[in-house]
Amino acid sequence: MSTTGARPRGALERQVLACLAVADHPLTVAEVLAELGGDLAYTTVMTTLARLHSKGALVREQLGRAYTYTVAGDAQAMGSSVTAQRMRRLLEAGGDRAGVLTRFVAGLRPEDEQLLAALLAATEHPEPR
Structure with a gap:
Protein backbone atom coordinates (compact mmCIF):
# COMPACT_ATOMS: atom_id res chain seq x y z
CA MET A 1 0.00 0.00 0.00
CA SER A 2 1.49 3.30 -1.05
CA THR A 3 1.41 6.30 1.27
CA THR A 4 2.42 8.78 -1.40
CA GLY A 5 0.19 11.82 -1.06
CA ALA A 6 -1.48 10.47 2.07
CA ARG A 7 -3.09 13.09 4.29
CA PRO A 8 -2.60 13.21 8.03
CA ARG A 9 -5.55 11.67 9.88
CA GLY A 10 -8.46 14.10 10.06
CA ALA A 11 -6.94 16.57 7.61
CA LEU A 12 -9.72 16.19 5.03
CA GLU A 13 -12.40 16.65 7.70
CA ARG A 14 -10.69 19.87 8.81
CA GLN A 15 -10.47 21.09 5.20
CA VAL A 16 -14.14 20.34 4.60
CA LEU A 17 -15.17 22.11 7.82
CA ALA A 18 -13.05 25.13 6.89
CA CYS A 19 -14.55 25.21 3.39
CA LEU A 20 -18.11 25.13 4.73
CA ALA A 21 -17.33 27.65 7.49
CA VAL A 22 -16.45 30.38 4.98
CA ALA A 23 -19.24 29.57 2.51
CA ASP A 24 -22.06 32.10 2.32
CA HIS A 25 -24.64 29.42 1.50
CA PRO A 26 -25.11 25.66 1.99
CA LEU A 27 -22.92 23.63 -0.37
CA THR A 28 -23.53 20.39 -2.24
CA VAL A 29 -20.94 17.63 -2.47
CA ALA A 30 -19.97 18.84 -5.96
CA GLU A 31 -19.51 22.41 -4.70
CA VAL A 32 -17.34 21.28 -1.78
CA LEU A 33 -15.30 19.15 -4.18
CA ALA A 34 -14.80 22.14 -6.50
CA GLU A 35 -13.77 24.38 -3.58
CA LEU A 36 -11.25 21.84 -2.28
CA GLY A 37 -9.73 21.21 -5.68
CA GLY A 38 -7.00 18.62 -6.07
CA ASP A 39 -7.54 15.06 -7.14
CA LEU A 40 -10.19 14.04 -4.62
CA ALA A 41 -12.89 11.62 -5.69
CA TYR A 42 -16.52 12.71 -5.45
CA THR A 43 -17.26 9.68 -3.27
CA THR A 44 -14.43 10.60 -0.88
CA VAL A 45 -15.91 14.05 -0.29
CA MET A 46 -19.43 12.61 -0.05
CA THR A 47 -18.31 10.08 2.58
CA THR A 48 -16.45 12.76 4.55
CA LEU A 49 -19.54 15.00 4.56
CA ALA A 50 -21.75 12.09 5.65
CA ARG A 51 -19.37 11.23 8.50
CA LEU A 52 -19.19 14.84 9.68
CA HIS A 53 -22.99 14.96 9.58
CA SER A 54 -23.24 11.77 11.66
CA LYS A 55 -20.84 13.31 14.21
CA GLY A 56 -23.12 16.33 14.51
CA ALA A 57 -20.62 18.72 12.95
CA LEU A 58 -22.79 19.47 9.89
CA VAL A 59 -26.44 20.15 9.14
CA ARG A 60 -27.71 18.38 6.02
CA GLU A 61 -30.79 19.35 4.01
CA GLN A 62 -32.20 17.67 0.94
CA LEU A 63 -32.33 19.79 -2.21
CA GLY A 64 -33.93 17.78 -5.00
CA ARG A 65 -31.90 14.59 -5.28
CA ALA A 66 -28.82 16.11 -3.62
CA TYR A 67 -27.97 17.21 -0.11
CA THR A 68 -26.59 20.56 0.94
CA TYR A 69 -24.35 20.95 3.98
CA THR A 70 -23.63 23.74 6.45
CA VAL A 71 -21.57 23.84 9.62
CA ALA A 72 -23.77 22.99 12.61
CA GLY A 73 -22.24 25.65 14.84
CA ASP A 74 -19.02 27.52 15.46
CA ALA A 75 -16.41 25.97 13.13
CA GLN A 76 -13.65 26.04 15.74
CA ALA A 77 -15.91 24.38 18.32
CA MET A 78 -16.89 21.74 15.77
CA GLY A 79 -13.25 21.05 14.95
CA SER A 80 -12.52 20.68 18.65
CA SER A 81 -15.48 18.34 19.06
CA VAL A 82 -14.35 16.11 16.20
CA THR A 83 -10.82 15.96 17.61
CA ALA A 84 -12.12 15.16 21.10
CA HIS A 125 -17.62 18.06 41.99
CA PRO A 126 -17.49 18.56 45.76
CA GLU A 127 -18.86 15.72 47.86
CA PRO A 128 -22.36 16.40 49.27
CA ARG A 129 -22.38 16.95 53.04
Missing part, protein backbone atom coordinates in the same frame (compact mmCIF):
# COMPACT_ATOMS: atom_id res chain seq x y z
CA GLN A 85 -14.27 12.33 19.70
CA ARG A 86 -11.23 10.91 17.91
CA MET A 87 -9.18 11.08 21.13
CA ARG A 88 -11.92 9.25 23.06
CA ARG A 89 -12.17 6.52 20.40
CA LEU A 90 -8.40 5.99 20.50
CA LEU A 91 -8.41 5.82 24.29
CA GLU A 92 -11.29 3.33 24.29
CA ALA A 93 -9.55 1.18 21.66
CA GLY A 94 -6.38 0.84 23.74
CA GLY A 95 -6.04 -1.92 26.28
CA ASP A 96 -4.08 -0.05 28.93
CA ARG A 97 -6.03 3.16 29.62
CA ALA A 98 -3.80 4.20 32.53
CA GLY A 99 -0.68 3.65 30.44
CA VAL A 100 -2.08 5.59 27.49
CA LEU A 101 -3.14 8.51 29.68
CA THR A 102 0.19 8.51 31.53
CA ARG A 103 2.15 8.68 28.27
CA PHE A 104 -0.20 11.33 26.90
CA VAL A 105 0.21 13.59 29.93
CA ALA A 106 3.98 13.00 30.02
CA GLY A 107 4.21 14.23 26.42
CA LEU A 108 2.32 17.49 27.00
CA ARG A 109 3.99 20.88 26.87
CA PRO A 110 4.07 22.55 30.31
CA GLU A 111 1.38 25.08 29.36
CA ASP A 112 -0.91 22.31 28.07
CA GLU A 113 -0.32 20.31 31.25
CA GLN A 114 -1.32 23.37 33.32
CA LEU A 115 -4.43 23.87 31.20
CA LEU A 116 -5.40 20.21 31.62
CA ALA A 117 -4.91 20.42 35.39
CA ALA A 118 -7.07 23.57 35.53
CA LEU A 119 -9.80 21.93 33.44
CA LEU A 120 -9.79 18.85 35.65
CA ALA A 121 -9.96 20.98 38.80
CA ALA A 122 -12.89 22.95 37.36
CA THR A 123 -14.87 19.77 36.65
CA GLU A 124 -14.38 18.22 40.08
Whole structure:
Protein backbone atom coordinates (compact mmCIF):
# COMPACT_ATOMS: atom_id res chain seq x y z
CA MET A 1 0.00 0.00 0.00
CA SER A 2 1.49 3.30 -1.05
CA THR A 3 1.41 6.30 1.27
CA THR A 4 2.42 8.78 -1.40
CA GLY A 5 0.19 11.82 -1.06
CA ALA A 6 -1.48 10.47 2.07
CA ARG A 7 -3.09 13.09 4.29
CA PRO A 8 -2.60 13.21 8.03
CA ARG A 9 -5.55 11.67 9.88
CA GLY A 10 -8.46 14.10 10.06
CA ALA A 11 -6.94 16.57 7.61
CA LEU A 12 -9.72 16.19 5.03
CA GLU A 13 -12.40 16.65 7.70
CA ARG A 14 -10.69 19.87 8.81
CA GLN A 15 -10.47 21.09 5.20
CA VAL A 16 -14.14 20.34 4.60
CA LEU A 17 -15.17 22.11 7.82
CA ALA A 18 -13.05 25.13 6.89
CA CYS A 19 -14.55 25.21 3.39
CA LEU A 20 -18.11 25.13 4.73
CA ALA A 21 -17.33 27.65 7.49
CA VAL A 22 -16.45 30.38 4.98
CA ALA A 23 -19.24 29.57 2.51
CA ASP A 24 -22.06 32.10 2.32
CA HIS A 25 -24.64 29.42 1.50
CA PRO A 26 -25.11 25.66 1.99
CA LEU A 27 -22.92 23.63 -0.37
CA THR A 28 -23.53 20.39 -2.24
CA VAL A 29 -20.94 17.63 -2.47
CA ALA A 30 -19.97 18.84 -5.96
CA GLU A 31 -19.51 22.41 -4.70
CA VAL A 32 -17.34 21.28 -1.78
CA LEU A 33 -15.30 19.15 -4.18
CA ALA A 34 -14.80 22.14 -6.50
CA GLU A 35 -13.77 24.38 -3.58
CA LEU A 36 -11.25 21.84 -2.28
CA GLY A 37 -9.73 21.21 -5.68
CA GLY A 38 -7.00 18.62 -6.07
CA ASP A 39 -7.54 15.06 -7.14
CA LEU A 40 -10.19 14.04 -4.62
CA ALA A 41 -12.89 11.62 -5.69
CA TYR A 42 -16.52 12.71 -5.45
CA THR A 43 -17.26 9.68 -3.27
CA THR A 44 -14.43 10.60 -0.88
CA VAL A 45 -15.91 14.05 -0.29
CA MET A 46 -19.43 12.61 -0.05
CA THR A 47 -18.31 10.08 2.58
CA THR A 48 -16.45 12.76 4.55
CA LEU A 49 -19.54 15.00 4.56
CA ALA A 50 -21.75 12.09 5.65
CA ARG A 51 -19.37 11.23 8.50
CA LEU A 52 -19.19 14.84 9.68
CA HIS A 53 -22.99 14.96 9.58
CA SER A 54 -23.24 11.77 11.66
CA LYS A 55 -20.84 13.31 14.21
CA GLY A 56 -23.12 16.33 14.51
CA ALA A 57 -20.62 18.72 12.95
CA LEU A 58 -22.79 19.47 9.89
CA VAL A 59 -26.44 20.15 9.14
CA ARG A 60 -27.71 18.38 6.02
CA GLU A 61 -30.79 19.35 4.01
CA GLN A 62 -32.20 17.67 0.94
CA LEU A 63 -32.33 19.79 -2.21
CA GLY A 64 -33.93 17.78 -5.00
CA ARG A 65 -31.90 14.59 -5.28
CA ALA A 66 -28.82 16.11 -3.62
CA TYR A 67 -27.97 17.21 -0.11
CA THR A 68 -26.59 20.56 0.94
CA TYR A 69 -24.35 20.95 3.98
CA THR A 70 -23.63 23.74 6.45
CA VAL A 71 -21.57 23.84 9.62
CA ALA A 72 -23.77 22.99 12.61
CA GLY A 73 -22.24 25.65 14.84
CA ASP A 74 -19.02 27.52 15.46
CA ALA A 75 -16.41 25.97 13.13
CA GLN A 76 -13.65 26.04 15.74
CA ALA A 77 -15.91 24.38 18.32
CA MET A 78 -16.89 21.74 15.77
CA GLY A 79 -13.25 21.05 14.95
CA SER A 80 -12.52 20.68 18.65
CA SER A 81 -15.48 18.34 19.06
CA VAL A 82 -14.35 16.11 16.20
CA THR A 83 -10.82 15.96 17.61
CA ALA A 84 -12.12 15.16 21.10
CA GLN A 85 -14.27 12.33 19.70
CA ARG A 86 -11.23 10.91 17.91
CA MET A 87 -9.18 11.08 21.13
CA ARG A 88 -11.92 9.25 23.06
CA ARG A 89 -12.17 6.52 20.40
CA LEU A 90 -8.40 5.99 20.50
CA LEU A 91 -8.41 5.82 24.29
CA GLU A 92 -11.29 3.33 24.29
CA ALA A 93 -9.55 1.18 21.66
CA GLY A 94 -6.38 0.84 23.74
CA GLY A 95 -6.04 -1.92 26.28
CA ASP A 96 -4.08 -0.05 28.93
CA ARG A 97 -6.03 3.16 29.62
CA ALA A 98 -3.80 4.20 32.53
CA GLY A 99 -0.68 3.65 30.44
CA VAL A 100 -2.08 5.59 27.49
CA LEU A 101 -3.14 8.51 29.68
CA THR A 102 0.19 8.51 31.53
CA ARG A 103 2.15 8.68 28.27
CA PHE A 104 -0.20 11.33 26.90
CA VAL A 105 0.21 13.59 29.93
CA ALA A 106 3.98 13.00 30.02
CA GLY A 107 4.21 14.23 26.42
CA LEU A 108 2.32 17.49 27.00
CA ARG A 109 3.99 20.88 26.87
CA PRO A 110 4.07 22.55 30.31
CA GLU A 111 1.38 25.08 29.36
CA ASP A 112 -0.91 22.31 28.07
CA GLU A 113 -0.32 20.31 31.25
CA GLN A 114 -1.32 23.37 33.32
CA LEU A 115 -4.43 23.87 31.20
CA LEU A 116 -5.40 20.21 31.62
CA ALA A 117 -4.91 20.42 35.39
CA ALA A 118 -7.07 23.57 35.53
CA LEU A 119 -9.80 21.93 33.44
CA LEU A 120 -9.79 18.85 35.65
CA ALA A 121 -9.96 20.98 38.80
CA ALA A 122 -12.89 22.95 37.36
CA THR A 123 -14.87 19.77 36.65
CA GLU A 124 -14.38 18.22 40.08
CA HIS A 125 -17.62 18.06 41.99
CA PRO A 126 -17.49 18.56 45.76
CA GLU A 127 -18.86 15.72 47.86
CA PRO A 128 -22.36 16.40 49.27
CA ARG A 129 -22.38 16.95 53.04
